Amino acid sequence: MIYLDNAATTKTAPEVLEVMMPYLMDEFGNASALYGPGTRGKKAVNEAKRRIAETIGASMEEIYFTSGGTESDNWAIKGVAEAYREKGRHIVTTRIEHHAVLHTCEYLEKQGYEVTYLEVDGEGRVSTEAVRRAIRSDTILISVMFANNEIGTIQPIKEIGAIAKEENILFHTDAV
């Protein structure tokens, strides 16, 4: 088979499979339980959190594992909308987000939030200036994906993150 959809989903890397195998085959116990396979599973989850945190410059307590991309996007966007509803109800995103983000934004629009959907250029890239122009006094979240799942365009998320920080607005990226 020649697989041509790697922008959306890739084959599990052999080194990932190797590290995961013991937990898929033998140490699959409930990680919240007190018995051996459970506590060993918990230890492995915590070690994974520690390594991810170290890689991205976060603390272990800030890392959460979910069932996948859709749940994560829903959790992040609806969570911010709920927590910041008194501050404002405006969200900035792009037209080319995955449905996990777009459908969540559509849901929030029905709940009274306003969403600005930024256009992208011929290569699928959003301009940082457009992000800056879209920001309002009631903007609570900017959500721009890292790499597009259909055309592979990588967005300037470092620059967009810096703008969000400067404007004191939370920034979410769907980095699936």
Ligand SMILES: Cc1ncc(COP(=O)(O)O)c(C=O)c1O
């Ligand atoms: C960019 C992007 N966001 C979100 C998702 C949804 O992820 P999941 O299928 O894990 O819910 C995908 C899935 O392909 C994706 O490519």
